[in-house]
Amino acid sequence: MRVLVTGGAGYIGSFTVDALQAEGHDVVVFDNLSYGHREAVSSEILVGDLADEALLLKLLTQRSFEAVIHFAGSIEAGLSMIEAGRFFANNVSNTITLLNVAQRAGIQHIVFSSSAGVYGNPERMPIKETDSTVPINTYAETKLLAERILAWYERVYGMRSVSLRYFNAAGAALDGSKGQDHQPATHILSVAIETALGQRAAFPLFGDDYNTPDGTCIRDYIHVLDLASAHIMALRYLIDGGGSETLNVGAGQGHSNRAVIESVKHVSGIDFPVDVQPRRPGDPSRLIADVEKIGRVLAWQAQHSDLDTVVRSAWQWQRTHPHGYGS
Ligand SMILES: NC(=O)c1ccc[n+]([C@@H]2O[C@H](COP(=O)([O-])OP(=O)(O)OC[C@H]3O[C@@H](n4cnc5c(N)ncnc54)[C@H](O)[C@@H]3O)[C@@H](O)[C@H]2O)c1
Numbered sequence: 001m002r003v004l005v006t007g008g009a010g011y012i013g014s015f016t017v018d019a020l021q022a023e024g025h026d027v028v029v030f031d032n033l034s035y036g037h038r039e040a041v042s043s044e045i046l047v048g049d050l051a052d053e054a055l056l057l058k059l060l061t062q063r064s065f066e067a068v069i070h071f072a073g074s075i076e077a078g079l080s081m082i083e084a085g086r087f088f089a090n091n092v093s094n095t096i097t098l099l100n101v102a103q104r105a106g107i108q109h110i111v112f113s114s115s116a117g118v119y120g121n122p123e124r125m126p127i128k129e130t131d132s133t134v135p136i137n138t139y140a141e142t143k144l145l146a147e148r149i150l151a152w153y154e155r156v157y158g159m160r161s162v163s164l165r166y167f168n169a170a171g172a173a174l175d176g177s178k179g180q181d182h183q184p185a186t187h188i189l190s191v192a193i194e195t196a197l198g199q200r201a202a203f204p205l206f207g208d209d210y211n212t213p214d215g216t217c218i219r220d221y222i223h224v225l226d227l228a229s230a231h232i233m234a235l236r237y238l239i240d241g242g243g244s245e246t247l248n249v250g251a252g253q254g255h256s257n258r259a260v261i262e263s264v265k266h267v268s269g270i271d272f273p274v275d276v277q278p279r280r281p282g283d284p285s286r287l288i289a290d291v292e293k294i295g296r297v298l299a300w301q302a303q304h305s306d307l308d309t310v311v312r313s314a315w316q317w318q319r320t321h322p323h324g325y326g327s
Contacts, residue, residue: 001239002026002064004107006050006098007071008043009036011180012113012169012227016069017043018178019228020235030059031072037181037325050094053101060105067109067235068102070095073142076186077117080139091142096149103157109238110150110161111231116220116248116287118144118165126290129165129246136282147246154244162234162242167220167250167289169227171304176316180224181324188257189221189311192264193318195272203272205257207279216257218286220250223304223313233298245297250289251305263311268319 003020007013008029013036020027020043027043030050038045048055050072073091074080080087095112102110117140118133135141146163153159170189172179185191195203208215230249237245255263265271294300304310 001066002028003235004028004030004060004065004068005071006030006068007036007073007113009033009038009041009045010071011182012166012224013069013071014040014042014178015224015228016071016231017041019232023232028059028063028065030056035182039325040178040181050090050098053097056098056101057104060101060107065105065107067111067238068098068107069111069231069235070098071113073113075139077137077139078186080137080142084138087138087142091139092145092149095146099149099153099159103153103159108159109235110159111234111238112146112150112161112163114143114147114163114165114246115140116165116167116250116289118147119287121284122287125286126252126288127248128290129248129293151244160238160242160244162238162244163246164230164234164249165246166227167222167248167287169224170221170314171223171225171310172313172317174225174304174309174313176313176320179314179317179321181321183324188219188260189264189314190318192261193268193315196264196268196270197318197322199322201273202275203261205261205274205276206283208276209279210285212256212285214256214258217283218254218256218288220252220254220288221305221307221310222250222302223310225304226251226302229303230294230298230300233300237298242297247294247297248289248291249294250291251302252289252291254286254288255307259307260311263307264315267308267311267315
């Protein structure tokens with residue numbers, strides 16, 4: 001089947017493109033390369049911006065696509081509280097443009113990159129899809145709005161979708177040949193490895209006085225290969241006639257920031273300074289996914305998301321590609 005992958009030159013998108021191609025699908029990536037890398041793309045790529053409705057319309061009406069996997073968007077939650085307008089424009093307006101064009105082209109299946117951020121400061125752990133969604137930054141709000149828009153597009157146009165609420169995407173190809181290259185790095189694991197590699201003087205640890213066993217925040221790390229397989233299974237589910245769903249994608253267990261730092265030190269064999277700083281506003285102490293629903297609906301299970309595999313693969317990628325794709 002032919003699949004359009006927006007944001008397919010980015011971190012999670014590029015791994016999903018590889019997985020789609022391995023399944024024999026015909027893939028076209030649509031990416032403006034604002035954060036993506038042409039070198040990461042193993043399929044055909046059209047460089048363009050989602051705001052370019054005419055270009056999208058031409059692409060989707062000239063070639064027949066059965067599905068769209070929509071990764072493209074602005075991703076830094078912190079920045080979204082400074083440049084809110086840009087986040088709403090890219091993540092909401094551009095999503096509407098894409099959906100309208102897809103609807104005109106007769107595309108009925110959408111897999112959407114949502115985020116665990118929609119839960120805000122959750123009331124209980126692990127987090128279920130039915131728990132309250134109370135975003136605490138505009139990034140998460142844009143994801144929730146897009147989910148809600150998708151629900152209306154099903155009611156009005158019969159367009160079915162799976163929104164995948166990712167927890168913390170992490171890790172790289174197991175042979176270290178491909179990985180995350182988002183400049184500047186903001187994710188804890190990339191920052192810790194940069195510190196081990198001497199690219200930073202010290203690792204900034206935000207808060208060690210949380211109500212957790214070692215005082216540092218606990219997060220659910222999902223390996224990018226497991227995220228890619230979740231998209232493949234979501235697509236198959238929709239093509240087989242499955243109804244719209246919203247699903248958590250996580251490992252179902254959490255690791256503290258200290259545990260991640262210790263794991264990076266262990267895997268790299270390098271001790272590095274850790275600079276404890278005050279808590280960042282809006283960082284919940286724990287975020288762990290309940291993954292019962294995705295297991296039931298898609299028969300999906302994480303296979304590479306143990307902390308050692310996540311850290312070893314990321315280390316292998318960053319050690320051999322200290323400047324990412326170099327583009
Ligand atoms: N990385 C995570 O931990 C995480 C967690 C939850 C949700 N998500 C979501 O998953 C998706 C992919 O995340 P990622 O980590 O791979 O990010 P990424 O920045 O590596 O990938 C996003 C891609 O979209 C492209 N893009 C952005 N705006 C575009 C536009 N207007 N037109 C065309 N292309 C555009 C960028 O060039 C980039 O290649 C995003 O929607 C993100 O919000 C990521």
